[in-house]
Amino acid sequence: xxxxxxxLAQLPIAPIDTATPVSGGDxxxxxxxTKGTSSYFLLVQPHRETAFYRHEIEGLHLLGKAALVxxxxxxxxxxxxxxxxxxxxxxxxxxxxxxxxLVAHVHQVHNDQFGFAHNVDGKLPKINTWQDNWGEFYVxxxxxxxxxxxxxxxxxxxxxxxxxxxxxxxxLDFYHQNKTEASLLxxxxxxGNYMFTSDGKSAxxxxxxxxxxxxxxxxxxxxxxxxxxxxxxGYNAVYPVKPGFNDRLPWxxxxxxxxxxxxxGETYGGAMDRILxxx
Numbered sequence: 001x002x003x004x005x006x007x008l009a010q011l012p013i014a015p016i017d018t019a020t021p022v023s024g025g026d027x028x029x030x031x032x033x034t035k036g037t038s039s040y041f042l043l044v045q046p047h048r049e050t051a052f053y054r055h056e057i058e059g060l061h062l063l064g065k066a067a068l069v070x071x072x073x074x075x076x077x078x079x080x081x082x083x084x085x086x087x088x089x090x091x092x093x094x095x096x097x098x099x100x101x102l103v104a105h106v107h108q109v110h111n112d113q114f115g116f117a118h119n120v121d122g123k124l125p126k127i128n129t130w131q132d133n134w135g136e137f138y139v140x141x142x143x144x145x146x147x148x149x150x151x152x153x154x155x156x157x158x159x160x161x162x163x164x165x166x167x168x169x170x171x172l173d174f175y176h177q178n179k180t181e182a183s184l185l186x187x188x189x190x191x192g193n194y195m196f197t198s199d200g201k202s203a204x205x206x207x208x209x210x211x212x213x214x215x216x217x218x219x220x221x222x223x224x225x226x227x228x229x230x231x232x233x234g235y236n237a238v239y240p241v242k243p244g245f246n247d248r249l250p251w252x253x254x255x256x257x258x259x260x261x262x263x264x265g266e267t268y269g270g271a272m273d274r275i276l277x278x279x
Contacts, residue, residue, distance in 0.1 A: 002042060003031065013040065013085065027122070031090060041075060048082040050075060055120050056084065059207030062184055066105040068203040076194035089203055091172075094125065094196030100234025102202045103217070107239055109184035111211040115141075120208065124149070125258055127197045134182070134213045135175025139168050146258040155261055155269075163276035170279060171251055178241075182211040189217050191226020204241045215245060219252030 007017045011033075018034045019042070029044040045052050053075050060069045070086035077083070110223055113130045114137040120126035131137035147164055150156040186193065187208030195203050218241070221227040235241075259270040 003029070003042075006080075007078055008033070011042075011083070011085070012074045012076065023243070033085075039090075041070060041086040041088050043086070045082040047080055048077075048080055049075075050077045050084040051082040052226055055209070055262065056207065058117070059084075059187070059209035062109070062209055063106060063186065063204055063262040066109050066184070067102050068197070068201050070203075070205060075198075089195060089205075090198040092196050092198035094200045094201060094202055095234075097232035097234035097237075099196075099202040099227075100231040100237045102204070103109075103186070104235045105233075106186065106204070107214040111182040111184070114182045114210075114212050116210045119273070124262055126208070126210070128210055133175055134180050134246070135172045136217070137212065138175075138251075139171055142255055143168065143258070146255065146262055149262050150258065155265065160273070160276060163279055167251065167254070167276065167279040170273055174248075180213045183214040183217075185210055185212050185214065185217040185237060187217070189220045190224050194226075216252045216255070218245075219223065219249055220256055222249065223253055223256055250278060251254040260262035 002021070003019060006012065008019055013035055016033050016035055019031045020071070021032075027045070031042040031044070033040050033042045033130050038119055041080045043053070044055050057072050057075060059213055060072055060217075063069045064071075068089075070089055073085040074086060075082075075084050111133060114134050115130040116128035119128050125145060127140060127141040127185065131141070143164065147156060147161065149162075187205065187210055193206045195205060197203055218235075221231070254272065257268050257275065260268040
């Protein structure tokens with residue numbers, strides 16, 4: 001659907017001068033809208049309730065304690081379609097080191113449990129029930145959920161399950177013996193979800209927040225590129241990673257590859273199997 005002028009006229013910041021479609025990921029319709037000299041980012045989810053954007057709004061508010069994020073302007077529903085209006089951040093160029101420092105500051109926002117206040121019902125379910133042990137949260141509420149879904153869609157095999165069962169034991173044993181802090185995580189930290197503003201500042205966008213081990217967030221930065229050595233230098237200058245991080249990294253890379261296996265099929269199966277074969 002393309003929003004109509006009649007639809008736009010019902011926005012709480014109307015009247016709108018222009019509405020131009022822009023990239024907004026594979027979930028939302030997205031527009032740059034202007035009113036006078038001001039620009040805004042409009043997200044629309046057809047045939048959804050206002051609450052569809054609750055998790056993103058909460059995520060932006062939480063991340064905003066430690067990072068530059070778009071400001072939430074308005075949220076609601078028009079003609080059965082959910083919408084979210086955010087401030088428009090003009091893109092430019094900036095420093096990967098500054099970005100690393102920014103992410104480290106986000107990870108220094110801590111909680112006393114792992115999880116989040118509610119589950120997320122998206123293309124892939126996110127079970128965020130609060131847990132005291134990170135290993136249990138990660139194994140039961142992330143890896144097991146994706147393995148079950150992959151099995152239901154014919155994307156899982158007995159050998160994959162056997163290897164995963166061994167890795168599950170390794171992860172559970174490790175986190176029963178080693179404590180880790182629950183950090184505020186962006187939750188989907190790939191190159192498409194950060195930007196540099198026109199004045200060179202680092203910003204985070206499109207969050208899928210939870211409180212978890214920060215290594216889970218950092219693993220995503222290693223899979224699809226977009227983060228260089230300066231990023232990790234900046235991160236470690238503020239909040240150094242724990243010893244053994246590189247050994248644990250495949251545990252978390254696996255989740256993101258399993259997620260992509262569920263979404264896009266066997267294109268990601270080989271990379272996933274290479275990690276499973278380590279265990």
